[in-house]
Each structure stands twice: as C-alpha cells, then as structure tokens.
Amino acid sequence: MSTETPLSRLRPRWRTGPGRATRSKTVAGLTALLVPLAAMVGLASPAQAAASATATFTKKSDWGSGFEGQWTVKNTGTTALSSWTIEWDFPSGTKVGSAWDASVTNSGDHWTAKNLSWNGTVAPGASISFGFNGSGPGAPTSCKLNGASCDGGGTIPGDAAPSKPGTPTASNVTDTSAKLSWAAATDDKGIKNYDVLRDGAKVATVTTTTYTDNGLTKGTDYSYTVQARDTADQTGPVSGAVAVRTTGGDDGGPGPGTGDKVNLGYFTNWGVYGRNYHVKNLVTSGSAEKITHINYAFGNVQGGKCTIGDSYADYEKAYTADQSVDGVADTWDQPLRGSFNQLRKLKAKYPHIKVIWSFGGWTWSGGFPDAAKNPAAFAKSCYDLVEDPRWADVFDGIDIDWEYPNACGLTCDTSGPAALKNLASALRAQFGSNNLVTAAITADGSEGGKIDAADYAGAAQSFDWYNVMTYDFFGAWAAKGPTAPHSPLTSYSGIPQNGFTTADAIAKLKAKGVPAKKLLLGIGFYGRGWTGVTQAAPGGTATGAAPGTYEAGIEDYKVLKNSCPVTGTIAGTAYAHCGTNWWSYDTPSTIASKMAWANNQGLGGAFFWEFSGDTSNGELVTAMDAGLN
Template structure:
C-alpha cells in the first residue's frame, strides 16, 4: 500500500506500508464484538480483551489480555469463548487451552494465575480460519468487567475541573457518578494512569513538574467493584515554566513521522534525537490513522501502542515492561515531548491510501469529529497529541479514487472538527498544490475552510514523476514555473498564489518539501525535458528514492526552478538539497508563509541535514 500527497496525477504522501504476512494487528474492543459479553454469573473485578496480532490469510495469531481491575489480588483466571464453525485454536502458549466443539477454554499456568490489582497478563495462540471470538466469559462472569446480574455499572462522572494550579500541584473536582446500588469510590487518572482512589468528588494531585502539560480523567466504582466509563478529560498546565524557548523562531517547522517506518525502514522516534532533528522542529504529524465507516480509527495498533522498546532503543533510555499500559510509537512520542517540551504532535488521518473514507465522514461531519476526538483523547495517550491533521486526497477530485462529495464537503468537515476540538487543539489539513486553472484547488472550498484551521500543509511536490513513464523528465518539486514545464500551474508559486487569491492568509500556508527524489531510467538528455523508458530503480518503490541515498548515488548535476536534478548513467532524478531548501525557505519568508513542512523524516541523512536546512532557512 502507499499513501499519496501532492499536486500531480499520482501526487501525495507516499504510503510505503509493510505488507509482510503476519504483521497486521487488529484490536477488537469488547464492545465492538457482537455477543462477546455474556450474562455474568458473579461479580468480576477483571477484564479480558482480545487482539488479532497477526493474520496470514489461512490462519492467524490471537492474544488475550486479562487485567485485574479490582482492589484485591486475583488468584486464578479462566477465559472462555466461542469461535464460529471453521475457526479453531491450533497451538497456544502461556495458558492451557482446550476446545469442545466451537467452545474454547483457557486456564492460567501455575506461574501466572495470580494478578495484583492493576496488573495484567497475556496469553497467545495460533488459529486456523478467520472467525472472531464471541460469548466471552472470565471466571464465569463478563469479560468487560461491567455486568453483574441485577446491578448496573456506575455512570461516568462529570468532566473534572481544575483549580489552585501551582508549579507542582492541581486541585480537581467533578460531579458525582450515579449507580443503582451506590458509588463506592473514584479512580483519578493522570495521562491514562491511575494516581489515586478517593471516596470524595475532589482530589489534589501533587509532586508534579513545573510548566508541564497533564490530562486528567475520573472513573467511578460501585460497591460490587464494577467500574463505569471514564469521564471527559481536562488538560492542565502547571505554572512556573522554566523550559528554554525552542531555537526555532516563530515559523512552523513540521515533519511527518510514518507509523510503518518502524518496520522495513527501521526508523524510530529516537532517530529524531540522534539526528539532532528534534531540537530544530516545532511539530510532528504522526501518520496515518484510517477513516472507516465515517469514523477516525487507529491503523496499526502494534506499532502505535504495543511494540516494546529496549533501553538503548528508547528516547528515555528506559526499557518498556511487558505490563506497562502504553508502549510503541505513542509512548516514544510521549518521552520525546518530555525531553523537548516545545514539540507539538498531531495525529494525521487519511493520506493517499486512506482517503476513501472521507466522503462518508462528511455526510455526518459532527459524528466523524466526535469519533476523532475520542481517539485523539483516549485516556491512555491523551497527553501525546496536541491536535489533528486531515489528509483528504482529494475532496471533490480524484486521488486513488475519485470523490464526488461536492465543493462544500471539505469546509463542512473542517467546521465540525473545529467545533468539536475547540480552540485549545490544533486543527490542520494537508491539501493539494495543483495551481492549474480548474485544477484540484478549484474543486473544493479551501478559502472558506481556512477560518477553521490553524494552517494548511500545501503539498508542493510530486508534480512530475515516472507515473508518466516516457517523460518528459521534469523536477517533481519546482518552486516556480520555467520554459518547457510540462503542465502550467504545477509549481509552488502558482499554488500559493491561487490559495492566497481564494482568501487564505499566507500565515496559514506551509510550503512542502519532499525528503526524496523522483526519477526515470532510459534517459539520454541531461537537461530537463528528455524522454525516458520507465521508472528508475528505487529501494522501496520504482521511481522514488530517499535523499540520503541519492546525494551519493546520483549527485546533483544542475538546478532548475529552485530545485535540483541529477543525471547518472541512464537515470535522471530530481530532488531538493540543503542549498535548494535554503532558496525555498527564503522565498517562503518573503511570501509571509507560516513556515514549512516535509515528507518525511526517514528520507533525511543520519545527521538530519535537510531538517537543519529548513531550520536555518526559516530563522
């Protein structure tokens, strides 16, 4: 799979997603599995959740996680579920699993049956078939820990309010939850982790760090130890900020971090630190979340929240533990923000591959926005994200598929997102840079939508490439037009001018930079405009190669329209260099633009020379 991003026929964020069999992770919340929770026969103080961690078509790997949500130790556990006919367990580990027809039972081993309050244990199995579990029971009760016969779980408490904020403490208050048998106490959660259990509807959290952002939620527990839903979140920043202002000036310097880069590319959040890039950027777009059934959804939960990092791989230098509530990229981003407090992180949804769901989302924009905020504000990682980025490629125009939702749909979606997220979150969008007459910029109301957004990431790259296999060769990211350009309006200057003419302030426009090149093979002419026979070989995809490779494998032989090109053998490439980025940043400042962004971090050198060029160019 891939994700597009840009202006041309095949332009867009390149979605070099892993396709290795067995690496797809599908988390299945208990509430989403029809019939998973069966009537309980006794009160339960534990939950069991299921995840399909690998799927290779004819079979799969599954994982159950049992968590003690009560206040006393659990001495043993038994998980039962049904599979549809044709689906079965073939082997298992960390539990004794037996089957009778379509019914399966897993019992703890002698060494992992005891669970302290708050602790969890996982066991796994290989299966054949493609079915999902149903009718789950944990120790004879409900797997979701929330159903006791004749006793409903408590309601959600009111969203906490914060007062008496100091450098190291904050007082939280909330309205009481209700329960048919009575509320016993409340769990106070800071950034998704429980920090206290209290019997009143207020709590003062102490021992905090000065000038630091925290997110608080509350959850009620009734007399049967059933927990209700988590309240809304309140964000708090302690006083006494002593952090040094970032050395970035007042311009936005944003990079895309790809979720799938942790696989074949072996690029991780720590690379932002080792390359020196973290101190030179202001924002990160984490890409990509998916859009399904009119809702924002997580794509690869293993990479996002489960992948374990060793001490030498992690930003903090501390190894992940098997039972910590959050691992993966999200936890590494949390550690990065602790180390570099000036960095803001946005969760980006869509891209070339996942834009097909936006048309349905726009039909009920308010519901879509609500689903996005619920995902971004999930208590387990509410402190990680500072906003949302929408990469709809392209509204009322053609990308991977053609959208016919109309010119107003994009504005409607952005209005709903701003209404839902409010003024304290960033709301941004990556948009086409097609400056041609009647092109993609003209297809949607980008001018009208701008009032709801903090900025647009204008995808000023991918204008030309080997998706036109015979050429003519042309730079994929021209800053300006030039004699012989294959398509009028396919350049940064024309795109920015058109957006300004539609009423978008320059301060809300970021210039896009590609950290990669596009190339052809079978080329005999060194100057742009030559013919070709097809796409030049690339490490991950024909016709595309990272800057860090091209700078030595095919060094620059010329420049045109503010960007560089190179002829080596029969291959012809175009890409940006530190020098051409410097030219583009000077142009962006002259135009009064809000800054620049780039796709994406892993294309840069190990010492981050392209990020450095953006940083120095915008100062």
C-alpha cells in the same frame, strides 16, 4: 507516503501531488512533575510502627483538561510494610478517573488509595507505584501514608506545624520567567524556609517570601503554590494557587508563537518496519531541536469515523532500552508502548514540540466521502480517538489529509465544493481553540484544477494552517517522460503542465482568500526519477522509472546525494543525470532558496515528507530550520 513494499503487517502506500504521484510524506511540553512528599512513618499495625517510608506524587503528563498521575511508595526503613494506604485532598474540580494497581475511593475532595491483594508488601528499600487518569488542574495536599503525614515531618509533641502561607501573587512576568511573592506563614518555633511548587512540583526552597522562576517556556500556563517549613522541618499546608501565563507564544492557542515559523515534519508509523526508523532517530540526528511540530501519519478513516492505522506500530510495539528515547526499556505490562509512548518521551525531552495526528493520506482518503455525510459524527469520533486517555497527552490536535475533496485521487469524490469546509467547521467545533486543526491539501494550481474544486478559503477559517503539498508534480508514472523536477518552485520553459508549481499553488490559494500565514510550503526529502534517459537537462525522454530502494521511481535524499549527485538546477530544484538515470530532488542549497521564498511570501512556515529520507545528521531539517529563522 510510504515507499516500501509492506512487510509482515499491512501498511498502506501513500500518493500525493496533483492527483498522480506516490508520496513519501505542535508550546507546552510533556513534563514530569514531581511532588516530593518526604519520609513518613507507617502506622497501620504495631509490626509496621517502626517502618519508615516515603510517598511521591508524579504528574506523568498533562493535556490541559486532564492529566496522568502516579503515586510511589518507597520503604526507607528496615521493616517490611505489609500494606499501604495513601490519603490526600484535591481542590474542588480536580478528580480521579480510572486508576490501576490500587483501589481508589473518595469522600468529596478527600481521596483514599489502598493497595491491591498482590502489591501491599513493600520490602525495605523497595518501591511500589500506582497510577490514575485525573481531570482538573489541582495538585494533591494534606497527604497521609498509613495515617502519618506524608511530608515526613509527622507531629512533634509541643511543636505545631506552620500555618498556610498567603496565596502567591505574580509580577514581572516575561517570556521565560515570573516573580512570585506571598505573605509569610507563622509558627510557634519559627519559620525556616519555604518550598515553591510549580504545577505541584517543588522547584525551589527559599528563606524569603519571594522567588523568581526562570527557564520557563513562552506562552505557557503554570500554577504556583508555596509551603512553609519550621525549624524542625515540619511542613504546613500548601497555599492557594496562582495561575501564571508567560508572555510571547501565540496568545493562548496551540500553534507557533507570534512571528514564529512552523517547521513541521511527518513521522510515518510504517517507518518502524523496513526503514527501521524510530522516534529516537529524531534525537540522534539532531532534528528534534530544530522542528516545531510533528505530523504522525496515518490514522485511518473508515465508516465515517477516525480509526487506528496500525495498532502495533502506534501503541503495542515494545522498545528496548537502546531503541528508546530516554534509554528506558518498555515493560510487558505498561499501559502504553509503541511510537505513541516514544513521542511522549520525546515531548518530555523537547517540550517545545507539538504532535498532531494525521488521518487519511492517499490510500485512506477514500473514507472521507462517508465522513462528509455527517461531519459532526466524524469530528466526534476523531476527538474521542485523539483524546483517548491512554495517549491524550501525546497529541496536540488533528490533521486531515483528504486527497482530494470533490476531485479525484486514488478514487474520485463528488461530495461537493462545500464538503471540506463543513468537515473543517465540525472538527474545529469539536476540538475547540486549544487544539490544532490542520489539513494537507493539493498544490494543483492549474486552471480548473483541484484547488478550484473545493472551498479552501472557507475551510481555512477553521484550520490553523494548510500543508500545501508542493511536490510530486511530475514523476515516472509518465514512464516515457518528459523528465521534469517533481517539486518546481516556479515555472520554466518546457514545463509539462502549466500551474504545476509551488508559486502557482500559493498564488491561487492567496487569491481565493487563504491568509499567507496559514500556508506552509512543502519539501520532499526524496527524489523522483526515470531510467533510459540520455539527456542531462530536463525534458528528456525515458523508458521507465529508475530503480529505487523501496519502489521504482522514488528514492531517499540520503541515498541520492551519494548515488546520483546533483548536476544542475531548474526552477529552484536540483536535478541529477547519472548513467541512464535522471533524478530531481531538493538539497540543503535549494531548500535554503525555497525557505527564503516562503519568508518573502509571508508564509507561516514549511513542512516536509518525511523524516526517514534525511541523512543521519539531519542535513535537510537543518537547512529548513536555518532558512526559516
């Protein structure tokens, strides 16, 4: 949930908890895959005959059913190229879709790319690139640049290129390695060595016909081919491909591995404004290496469809080099900028992280009743948006934050108890088993409360997990108190509302038939507080909401730990009395006890709202990571 007042752009305020509180609210990585296609000679005209060049294919991203490819031509000679044409073959089933900065045509599986009118000239030492969106798993072979072999070997009179090696076989496959073996290639002058290609990128050159690839990611799919080089360094055709899936992981699904715990954080698109919190902060704080998933919040729900929440923050904002995850500034003409591009760079740096696009939230949950009228159409609209070719590789699934199905939040919904289940079923059918489909849900465990209003057990059959919003139970919307911890783990004497605890919510969901492993415990990286309080212990009276940086009654942990240090704990949550202000919030110590509780309950892990409330060195994320391991 956003806690700040909107600045130059319209940004929503998000509220969660059991119907009242304002809320401040995933192992295959995005990897650059390079296929070196070495030096070559341009043959387009006599003026170019002595101009050497290289061509490199890069698989910029891969989202399973498709990928973003990029070719780069570099002039390594002393004479300018006046035009360039690249030809290559794709295996059957791999195709080029939309392309930019080149004209791409094909005849069957043979593809040809030619420069446009403005980018044909390549000066000595200069490079030019073009890209495309492709489908299928294959890598390019038999490349030619301006008629010459792209591998740089060219043809040497009297010296034939090597034959194609045998298709590799895989053995000794573990969580992180695989051994490959293949039949030798032949050559009239002798074989010098073999290039081993993983997903089209050269990972090793060996002199034998075996290679063990280490440092892989568990539960991940890879494709291997090999290519022989002769003593004159000519390369022959690429072998057939062998598919390898490392052990471990989650038996093929996109979630955490068997026995692994989810540690998920929400990243808010409006945080890039007043909070000045960007994807790079996940790196500098050390948080990126300690989380498993990110929920990107929020997309909107309008007219029964998923829509963009904030286009500027999402994919238009230009990042300077010092703001960027990889230290590379955005350019004015690149296809994708904003937080989406920064998340792409984050996944390249931390391949274990999965990113889920969350839709709804307190302000935008009013769109779900229309969505529930035609679940299939809603699901299709969401899939089309999440899988938009511009950013499909960024996201690993969808999360819906409906506050609340068949109950009241900012508005009241009367869709009926089956609405959530119907929506979940349609989303799963549309997104399939290779994408995550999750939901943030109420933690109102009271008798006849919000958990009782919808079929959460039935919907759980289609969801990978629920983010149970076990915070915002109590706050200064009750201006006169009584003061109470906003995120109690268990009940206590004097609690203002029975059933408003983490333990009550989890117990009720389990009793309804939701598997424990599909439940994540929620942690707020913020506190809620009152002013005009004289009593240090919970249960005191107040005169209103305590002052906050962005909104009265709420403040980030990174501020509260110094401005109003802890004076006690109640029901597993810390509280603090300073002057006339009274706050409750979680600390590394209380998080440790909550993570232990979650482990003992057999929960699938935990999540938090949201990154920017933590300290600059990620104290709370560290505590969650340590507690879940």
